Amino acid sequence: MNKAADLTEENRDGSNVVRLSGSLAIACLGDLPDRLDAVQGPVSAIDLSQVDHMDTIGAWTIHRAAKRLNCEISGGSDDAGRLIHAVGELDEPVPIRPDHVHPLRRVVGQIGEAVCASGATLMGLLGFFGATLIATWAVIRHPHRFRLNAVVQRFEVVGVSALGIIGLMSFLIGIVIAQQGSVQLRQFGMEMLTINLVGRLTFRELGVLMTAIMVAGRSGSAFAAQLGTMKLTEEVDAMRTIGVSPMEALVLPRTLAVVIMMPLLGFYASIMAVIGGGFLCAIALEIPPITFVQRLREVVPITDLWVGLIKAPVFGIIIALSGCFQGMQVKGNAEEVGLRTTAAVVQAIFLVIVIDAFFAVFFTWVGWN
Amino acid sequence: MSEEEISQAEEERIEAALQTSDIAISVRGLRNSFGDQLIHDGLDLDVRKGEILGVVGGSGTGKSVLMRTIIGLQTPDAGDIHVFGESMVGRSDDEALAIRKRWGVLFQGGALFSTLTVAENVEVPIREYYPNIGQQLRDEIAAYKIRMTGLPTEAGPKYPSELSGGMKKRAGLARALALDPDLLFLDEPTAGLDPIGAAAFDEMTRKLQQTLGLTVFLITHDLDTLYSICDRVAVLADRKVTAVGTIDELLATDHPWIQEYFNGPRGRAATAAVSREKDREQTKAAQGPSDGRR
Numbered sequence: 001m002n003k004a005a006d007l008t009e010e011n012r013d014g015s016n017v018v019r020l021s022g023s024l025a026i027a028c029l030g031d032l033p034d035r036l037d038a039v040q041g042p043v044s045a046i047d048l049s050q051v052d053h054m055d056t057i058g059a060w061t062i063h064r065a066a067k068r069l070n071c072e073i074s075g076g077s078d079d080a081g082r083l084i085h086a087v088g089e090l091d092e093p094v095p096i097r098p099d100h101v102h103p104l105r106r107v108v109g110q111i112g113e114a115v116c117a118s119g120a121t122l123m124g125l126l127g128f129f130g131a132t133l134i135a136t137w138a139v140i141r142h143p144h145r146f147r148l149n150a151v152v153q154r155f156e157v158v159g160v161s162a163l164g165i166i167g168l169m170s171f172l173i174g175i176v177i178a179q180q181g182s183v184q185l186r187q188f189g190m191e192m193l194t195i196n197l198v199g200r201l202t203f204r205e206l207g208v209l210m211t212a213i214m215v216a217g218r219s220g221s222a223f224a225a226q227l228g229t230m231k232l233t234e235e236v237d238a239m240r241t242i243g244v245s246p247m248e249a250l251v252l253p254r255t256l257a258v259v260i261m262m263p264l265l266g267f268y269a270s271i272m273a274v275i276g277g278g279f280l281c282a283i284a285l286e287i288p289p290i291t292f293v294q295r296l297r298e299v300v301p302i303t304d305l306w307v308g309l310i311k312a313p314v315f316g317i318i319i320a321l322s323g324c325f326q327g328m329q330v331k332g333n334a335e336e337v338g339l340r341t342t343a344a345v346v347q348a349i350f351l352v353i354v355i356d357a358f359f360a361v362f363f364t365w366v367g368w369n
Numbered sequence: 370m371s372e373e374e375i376s377q378a379e380e381e382r383i384e385a386a387l388q389t390s391d392i393a394i395s396v397r398g399l400r401n402s403f404g405d406q407l408i409h410d411g412l413d414l415d416v417r418k419g420e421i422l423g424v425v426g427g428s429g430t431g432k433s434v435l436m437r438t439i440i441g442l443q444t445p446d447a448g449d450i451h452v453f454g455e456s457m458v459g460r461s462d463d464e465a466l467a468i469r470k471r472w473g474v475l476f477q478g479g480a481l482f483s484t485l486t487v488a489e490n491v492e493v494p495i496r497e498y499y500p501n502i503g504q505q506l507r508d509e510i511a512a513y514k515i516r517m518t519g520l521p522t523e524a525g526p527k528y529p530s531e532l533s534g535g536m537k538k539r540a541g542l543a544r545a546l547a548l549d550p551d552l553l554f555l556d557e558p559t560a561g562l563d564p565i566g567a568a569a570f571d572e573m574t575r576k577l578q579q580t581l582g583l584t585v586f587l588i589t590h591d592l593d594t595l596y597s598i599c600d601r602v603a604v605l606a607d608r609k610v611t612a613v614g615t616i617d618e619l620l621a622t623d624h625p626w627i628q629e630y631f632n633g634p635r636g637r638a639a640t641a642a643v644s645r646e647k648d649r650e651q652t653k654a655a656q657g658p659s660d661g662r663r
Contacts, residue, residue, distance in 0.1 A: 033503065096488040096525055097489070
């Protein structure tokens with residue numbers, strides 16, 4: 001049964017016969033298909049009398065050779081004949097891959113699709129924002145439909161459990177700003193300005209921005225994955241049929257939790273960054289902490305804190321909405337959940353930075369600089 | 370001879386017997402558990418060469434776990450598994466490779482690789498195990514395997530996400546058959562198919578089994594499948610195989626679950642369908658030699 005397949009060509013009564021022998025199963029086939037391809041006609045018959053075992057792949061090899069050489073198959077057992085016949089009936093070309101598209105056309109097509117898709121996403125996001133507002137209004141009018149437990153639970157997931165990582169990250173960012181700043185400012189003998197740098201930068205920009213990025217990565221992605229999975233398992237549809245609005249039960253608690261948690265986390269992050277900066281100042285620049293704090297109070301206007309705290313809930317809305325929106329867009333298969341989760345995070349961070357730029361211009365315009 | 374030598378000689382004798390016998394899969398004393406939940410305990414099962422063995426059991430009786438254990442996706446706590454006379458337990462992947470080439474597996478959802486087209490999916494095992502087969506022959510093999518499972522030719526270049534559930538199963542079967550296996554594992558092949566699609570799938574399984582001389586290990590909930598194509602049925606209950614045999618033999622046992630299963634409303638409906646079929650064939654035969662078969 002395990003004898004390797006072999007092939008001999010012989011001349012019988014003036015006509016060529018290809019004689020196959022051994023086992024024509026995939027494991028024993030070896031280079032036989034190539035050798036059979038190399039046989040040049042005219043051949044009158046393929047002789048199978050010495051073949052002792054055959055599977056469909058062997059049968060197919062014989063079928064295609066017989067077809068190419070336009071010869072008959074002889075000497076096979078009944079089983080072999082049936083198998084070759086069965087396989088031969090299936091002889092019909094099947095395309096393996098989708099049709100090849102010219103690269104230039106494909107690139108142009110992809111660009112067009114991407115533009116349309118981003119336009120549609122932006123419109124969808126806007127619509128989703130509207131739906132959230134309507135749901136909020138509905139809950140305001142019927143306060144008993146407000147899901148306090150769900151919101152409080154999200155507070156913990158979004159806020160409390162993020163304290164560790166956000167605190168550590170901000171502390172390190174504070175150190176980095178102070179260190180890099182002091183190196184540059186030392187050239188002018190103005191190391192004391194490091195305190196201005198750390199204080200103003202963290203309260204105005206970095207504290208909230210880094211928090212937003214971290215929350216988008218932690219919670220925005222989680223929202224998209226949770227809602228996406230719930231869409232896949234038809235939980236969302238089930239909710240709707242029971243009369244529970246998914247906007248009220250799923251989206252609103254999450255959005256509210258992020259909107260409330262973002263200013264708190266942003267403030268906490270700013271404080272941690274300032275502590276980090278102060279820590280480096282004390283160690284590397286020998287500025288005692290008491291001096292650091294005094295100087296901070298002199299150089300950082302209270303409006304810097306307001307700038308950060310005003311931006312935070314807006315960032316929160318963006319993160320929560322893009323997470324929930326992308327999650328609710330999932331349909332079809334599990335792969336979609338992964339794609340949508342990635343999209344949610346990328347979209348949230350991108351929009352946060354865009355809005356941040358607008359805020360920067362706006363606050364300069366109102367004179368808070 | 371020490372006791373150890375005797376047991377070793379005994380083991381060799383059993384293995385030699387298994388290699389020549391007509392048993393394709395032999396499971397002995399299998400024990401599986403998840404945490405403190407015991408799934409199988411002392412499970413014995415033989416699958417004969419060239420038969421379609423249906424495996425039934427209530428939900429959670431470990432039908433899929435049994436299949437996963439036999440094909441080596443799960444390591445059992447205890448017990449022996451021989452496939453074609455080769456012991457499968459405790460084998461490294463390399464050692465089990467020769468046997469792995471001889472079986473094909475159809476998972477419940479088809480388990481097609483989502484980044485490859487249907488035809489490329491079928492080519493994967495051929496490319497992995499037999500790189501000596503050229504691209505053109507490989508494409509041709511994939512083509513006739515796809516046609517063999519009754520898929521239309523347009524299905525070849527499609528991605529799994531573009532297929533319906535039934536087509537996914539057929540594509541999965543085409544991949545399972547890619548290497549012309551001697552042994553085929555099917556995990557609920559007709560689940561989620563409409564009755565017509567399910568009947569067509571059964572018919573195809575039967576036809577392929579006869580043409581290719583396959584041994585089929587078939588997990589199912591579908592009573593129609595059991596009646597129409599299974600040679601024998603193994604019943605999983607109480608953490609072991611409580612009974613194996615033809616459906617008539619199973620009906621003769623007095624195990625409550627088996628009675629409930631086959632004599633419940635659905636079981637009776639399937640029995641009735643089979644007897645109706647037989648009656649029709651008999652009347653046709655009595656009416657004389659018209660067109661013969663259905």
